[in-house]
Amino acid sequence: MSDTFSSSSVVPDLSGGKPWTSDAPVRSTQVALPPGMVHFGIGQPDFNLLPLDLMRRAAEHRLAQGNPYLLNYGAEQGDGYFRQALASFLAARYRQAVDAERLLVTGGASQALDLICTLFARNGDVIFAEEPSYFLALRIFADHGLRVVSLPTDDEGLVIDALEEALTQHQPAFLYTIPTFQNPTGVTLPESRRARLAELSRRHNLLVVADEVYHLLDYGAALPAPLALYADDANILSLGSFSKILAPGLRLGWIHGTPALVEKIALCGLTDSGGSLNHFTSGLVRSLLELDLLGPYVEGLKTVYARRAQALSAALRRELPEASFDDARGGFFLWLTLPEGVDTPDLLDMAQRYQVGFQPGVSFSSQGGMRRAMRLCFAFHDIPALELGVQRLRQALDDYLGNR
Amino acid sequence: MSDTFSSSSVVPDLSGGKPWTSDAPVRSTQVALPPGMVHFGIGQPDFNLLPLDLMRRAAEHRLAQGNPYLLNYGAEQGDGYFRQALASFLAARYRQAVDAERLLVTGGASQALDLICTLFARNGDVIFAEEPSYFLALRIFADHGLRVVSLPTDDEGLVIDALEEALTQHQPAFLYTIPTFQNPTGVTLPESRRARLAELSRRHNLLVVADEVYHLLDYGAALPAPLALYADDANILSLGSFSKILAPGLRLGWIHGTPALVEKIALCGLTDSGGSLNHFTSGLVRSLLELDLLGPYVEGLKTVYARRAQALSAALRRELPEASFDDARGGFFLWLTLPEGVDTPDLLDMAQRYQVGFQPGVSFSSQGGMRRAMRLCFAFHDIPALELGVQRLRQALDDYLGNR
Numbered sequence: 001m002s003d004t005f006s007s008s009s010v011v012p013d014l015s016g017g018k019p020w021t022s023d024a025p026v027r028s029t030q031v032a033l034p035p036g037m038v039h040f041g042i043g044q045p046d047f048n049l050l051p052l053d054l055m056r057r058a059a060e061h062r063l064a065q066g067n068p069y070l071l072n073y074g075a076e077q078g079d080g081y082f083r084q085a086l087a088s089f090l091a092a093r094y095r096q097a098v099d100a101e102r103l104l105v106t107g108g109a110s111q112a113l114d115l116i117c118t119l120f121a122r123n124g125d126v127i128f129a130e131e132p133s134y135f136l137a138l139r140i141f142a143d144h145g146l147r148v149v150s151l152p153t154d155d156e157g158l159v160i161d162a163l164e165e166a167l168t169q170h171q172p173a174f175l176y177t178i179p180t181f182q183n184p185t186g187v188t189l190p191e192s193r194r195a196r197l198a199e200l201s202r203r204h205n206l207l208v209v210a211d212e213v214y215h216l217l218d219y220g221a222a223l224p225a226p227l228a229l230y231a232d233d234a235n236i237l238s239l240g241s242f243s244k245i246l247a248p249g250l251r252l253g254w255i256h257g258t259p260a261l262v263e264k265i266a267l268c269g270l271t272d273s274g275g276s277l278n279h280f281t282s283g284l285v286r287s288l289l290e291l292d293l294l295g296p297y298v299e300g301l302k303t304v305y306a307r308r309a310q311a312l313s314a315a316l317r318r319e320l321p322e323a324s325f326d327d328a329r330g331g332f333f334l335w336l337t338l339p340e341g342v343d344t345p346d347l348l349d350m351a352q353r354y355q356v357g358f359q360p361g362v363s364f365s366s367q368g369g370m371r372r373a374m375r376l377c378f379a380f381h382d383i384p385a386l387e388l389g390v391q392r393l394r395q396a397l398d399d400y401l402g403n404r
Numbered sequence: 405m406s407d408t409f410s411s412s413s414v415v416p417d418l419s420g421g422k423p424w425t426s427d428a429p430v431r432s433t434q435v436a437l438p439p440g441m442v443h444f445g446i447g448q449p450d451f452n453l454l455p456l457d458l459m460r461r462a463a464e465h466r467l468a469q470g471n472p473y474l475l476n477y478g479a480e481q482g483d484g485y486f487r488q489a490l491a492s493f494l495a496a497r498y499r500q501a502v503d504a505e506r507l508l509v510t511g512g513a514s515q516a517l518d519l520i521c522t523l524f525a526r527n528g529d530v531i532f533a534e535e536p537s538y539f540l541a542l543r544i545f546a547d548h549g550l551r552v553v554s555l556p557t558d559d560e561g562l563v564i565d566a567l568e569e570a571l572t573q574h575q576p577a578f579l580y581t582i583p584t585f586q587n588p589t590g591v592t593l594p595e596s597r598r599a600r601l602a603e604l605s606r607r608h609n610l611l612v613v614a615d616e617v618y619h620l621l622d623y624g625a626a627l628p629a630p631l632a633l634y635a636d637d638a639n640i641l642s643l644g645s646f647s648k649i650l651a652p653g654l655r656l657g658w659i660h661g662t663p664a665l666v667e668k669i670a671l672c673g674l675t676d677s678g679g680s681l682n683h684f685t686s687g688l689v690r691s692l693l694e695l696d697l698l699g700p701y702v703e704g705l706k707t708v709y710a711r712r713a714q715a716l717s718a719a720l721r722r723e724l725p726e727a728s729f730d731d732a733r734g735g736f737f738l739w740l741t742l743p744e745g746v747d748t749p750d751l752l753d754m755a756q757r758y759q760v761g762f763q764p765g766v767s768f769s770s771q772g773g774m775r776r777a778m779r780l781c782f783a784f785h786d787i788p789a790l791e792l793g794v795q796r797l798r799q800a801l802d803d804y805l806g807n808r
Contacts, residue, residue, distance in 0.1 A: 026484030030477035030679035050475040055684075056467040063460035071454040071651035073434035080430030107511050107655065110678035114522065118547055123527045139673030143522055247475035249683040251511065269543030274514035275434040279653040280459075281685060 038389030039357035040376040043183070043332055048382075049304065050247055054293050061287040070283040074276025077266040078105025078254070082282040085289035086254060090240075092295075093216055096229055104255040104262050107277040108248075109213050109239040112255050113137060113176075116209055116237060117144040119268055121173035128166060128175040130158055132364030132373075134183045134211065137176060146173065150366045155326075157182060157189035160196045167204050174207035179227050181214035181331030184364045184375035188329070191224035198227070201234035207261070208234065213241040213253070214331035216298060219306035221329035228256035237261050242285060244332070245298045252281050308378040308386060309334065315390035320397070332379040335361075337372050342400070344374045350400045356392035442793030443761035444780040447587070447736055452786075453708065454651055458697050465691040474687040478680025481670040482509025482658070486686040489693035490658060494644075496699075497620055500633055508659040508666050511681045512652075513617050513643040516659050517541060517580075520613055520641060521548040523672055525577035532570060532579040534562055536768030536777075538587045538615065541580060550577065554770045559730075561586060561593035564600045571608050578611035583631050585618035585735030588768045588779035592733070595628035602631070605638035611665070612638065617645040617657075618735035620702060623710035625733035632660035641665050646689060648736070649702045656685050712782040712790060713738065719794035724801070736783040739765075741776050746804070748778045754804045760796035 033039055062070065069079075077083070080100070087100040106112040121127060123145035129138065131150035141148055149170055152159045158177055166172075177197075179189040189197070201208045210227035228238030241253035255262060265271070276282065288294045309328040316323060316336065325336045338344065344360035351357060361373025378386055437443055466474065473483075481487070484504070491504040510516040525531060527549035533542065535554035545552055553574055556563045562581055570576075581601075583593040593601070605612045614631035632642030645657035659666060669675070680686065692698045713732040720727060720740065729740045742748065748764035755761060765777025782790060 026488070027479040027481070028473040028483045028485060030479055044477055047472040047476055050472040052467060052470065052472060052475060055475065056463075059460075059463040059467060063456060063463060066456060067432075068451040068454040068456060069432040069653075071456060071459065071653045072451055073448055073647075073652045075431040075434055077431075079432045081432060084430070107515070107681070108678045110674050111511070111515075111681075113677075114519075114674045118518065118522060122549060136673060136677035139676055141673075143673045145526060243477075243678075247684070248477045248679065249473075249475045249687075251678060251680075251682055251684065269540060269545075269547045270514050270518045272543055273517075273540035274512045274655060275652065276655075277511070277515075278655055278682070280651070280655065283653075 034355070037355045037357060038381055038385050038392060040374075040381075040389055041357045041359040042380045043359075043377045044248065044380050045244070046380055046382065049301065051297055054288060054297060055247065055284065057293065058284045058287040058291070061291060062284050070280060073274070074105075074279025074282070076271040076275060077262070078103065078276045079279060079282055079286065082286040082289075085286050089289050089294065090256070094225060094229060096225060098256070102231070102256055102259055102262055104265055105276050105278060105282050106239075106253045106255055108243060108251045108253045109211060109241040110136070110140065111251070111277065112239045112253055113209065113211070114140050114143075115265060115268070115270065116174070117141065117146065119265060120207055121146055125173040126170045128163065128170070128172045129366065130177055130182070131366065132184055132361065132370050133176065133366070134178060135359075135363045137211065138366055141176075148366045153182070153185065153187065155187060156193060157187045158193065158197070160193050160200070163197070164200060167200065167206065172206070174209050176209045176211065177227075178211045178214075180212055180223060181217065181329070181333075183211075183214070183331070184333055184359065184361070185335040186326065186328050186331055186333050188221070188223065194224055194227060194230060198230035198234040198236070201236060206235060208236045210236060210238040212238050213244050215240075216245050217302060217305065217332075218330040219302060219309060219328070223330075231256070231258040234258065235261060245301065246285070246288070246294060250278075250281050250285065252278050252285060305332075305379055308381075308383055311383040312376065312378045312386045312390070315387045319390045319394040328378065332377050334376045334378060336374050336376055338374070338397075340372070342397075343371050345371065347374075347396065347400050350403075351393065351396040354392040354396040354399075356389050356396060358393070438759070441759045441761060442785055442789050442796060444778075444785075444793055445761045445763040446784045447763075447781045448652065448784050449648070450784055450786065453705065455701055458692060458701060459651065459688065461695070461697065462688045462691040465695060466688050474684060477678070478509075478683025478686070480675035480679060481666070482507065482680045483683060483686055483690065486690040486693075489690050493693050493698065494660075498629060498633060500629060502660070506635070506660055506663055506666055508669055509680050509682060509686050510643075510657045510659055512647060512655045512657045513615060513645040514540070514544065515655070515681065516643045516657055517613065517615070518544050518547075519669065519672070519674065520578070521545065521550060523669060524611055525550055529577040530574045532567065532574070532576045533770065534581055534586070535770065536588055536765065536774050537580065537770070538582060539763075539767045541615065542770055545580075552770045557586070557589065557591065559591060560597060561591045562597065562601070564597050564604070567601070568604060571604065571610065576610070578613050580613045580615065581631075582615045582618075584616055584627060585621065585733070585737075587615075587618070587735070588737055588763065588765070589739040590730065590732050590735055590737050592625070592627065598628055598631060598634060602634035602638040602640070605640060610639060612640045614640060614642040616642050617648050619644075620649050621706060621709065621736075622734040623706060623713060623732070627734075635660070635662040638662065639665060649705065650689070650692070650698065654682075654685050654689065656682050656689060709736075709783055712785075712787055715787040716780065716782045716790045716794070719791045723794045723798040732782065736781050738780045738782060740778050740780055742778070742801075744776070746801075747775050749775065751778075751800065751804050754807075755797065755800040758796040758800040758803075760793045760800060762797075
């Protein structure tokens, strides 16, 4: 899922001269970035890393097959051949077997979450979410009239004791969790907590919606198995996406989970009417998978993002020694906490004058908290821009502290 | 939107030897048709009419532009250039100006309807729908916990007096109507009723959700303007789709309506998180529109479908003189009513033995009615198959009548 920065109507100046900068007068992209600005708040891939050539080869390959199935309504659960290719891709990375029958093709993790809210919750229901959590998921819950009860997290992620306690007071429609490289904190839930979470899911018949879109973007960290693989006797729907490992504009993702839950989604009115939620695009990506083009691309991305994450950490240690943070071990984000007395929403106003932006921590709180924190994305900008942005943050912070 | 026939696990045998018949073992398509069967119930395009070559040219053209915007998150309302190209395409066919700012890109009409249920209704709300109506829309409403109050239709479509009366007793979240080439009846709402409907929408602040996916498939009939163009001071969201005029597998459509309502959708949590609901595919179809390839394709489709509709009518007059129906003037369907005493769900059981199928009228009723009626689709099968299917219907009906 993305983070938008759509308050401005200016479209990005991504160093001119490229053919596509002529698109500028009309909004083509969700990003709207004032020229020259470094915005750590944009949780999107770098335009310059997007695989246009790979998609071109995939489209040529698939559209040369002469298979009209590609253009008619697709099977409700998603094309069987695509799901088989995806299952092999995931199995190689999870180092465990993945059953294609437990995968359902979606129009991206956001659509999957929206559909789960429709099918598994009702207006007024309580759901559990982490504090802090992905702020745009909170907006989707609000659109469905769901009441968020937030659960605390620590440096190992969701506090399972707190979940167990909350289950004695509420019967939530589901728990929304981001177990790997959490958005915004970057924390990964250890195996022991995953096992306890699955056990609670079984015992309390608790639906766990695991947003695992960053799981395949680890920068050398040894990862526990995704929650998707705990689904056997638990009630788990894991959200996967090609947005972070290929291209967000494809609006292609998958749900991986407990067969009975996956089947309920496959049999809903939306898929009965429209068929596969993104059939044509899944056919093109099937070619990427079958031609073995996606794996090497993801490896390349991980190398670039890992370098950017290291450069951001180094610049922050140099320029903002008073800030505390953990190095990012995967995903898109670094979570920074500033000393007592700093209010990051106020700091953001000052930062704009220095042409730097970020996502203030309060955006991720369902309780107006996290006001000393900010989330920095290292995926969208290159290393020189990241370093420039940190210098500007330093200046903005000095100005902010000096003016109090 | 489509009609599925997914009860069987058999995939279609579309006269073998084609490269894609090797896909048979795995479900790739929503259609599951026993070999040799003629199924008038499948509301989908003929596989042999789907524009693989056009999509190939569109993909080559768009992916050669070197524009990474195509692959990142798209603008929430949909790519501005695509919406401009679509507005021109529609304006030429409506013979009226279309404002691109009143268009929002969707992942198909089914997704649009699902999203409208989320944003404009709540569990337990009453909505109005026509009797009969598109049966899979009724399933989407059920998934949202909406209570359908059905309004009568006659040979000019929705009975506006009945709507006015119903508005004195209910405050519906919205009215769902299919004003042009209605599914299943094929009836088109005349201009006078459209004007009254728009007036009622204004006066009662009634949200009208107009499913206009068949509006561009007229077979020579002079059509009133789509309800989309009545949106000025009324509360109208019109659903458009490329499923019927290009390819259902693309999952690409649009909402055309009142600016404030369109804006509410553009600003919802789902689009804030995921951006344009089908950005990449809309970029390819932008090329189809800009290269002027879609218009000629649609004209060709209309010629083929018009011939099939005529052939079906002629065969029915020959073989089933006791049946009553109006010739189809557009869309995909012909609505047939059999004499007193025939129960089409029972007849369907008999018909299967003769390798012919149809959608019984009761499927389209929210009250278990329409039991003498059936909906026949003439888009999926070619003329020889349609004629064979009608002969089988005759045999099945004789057997059914003889066995009572």
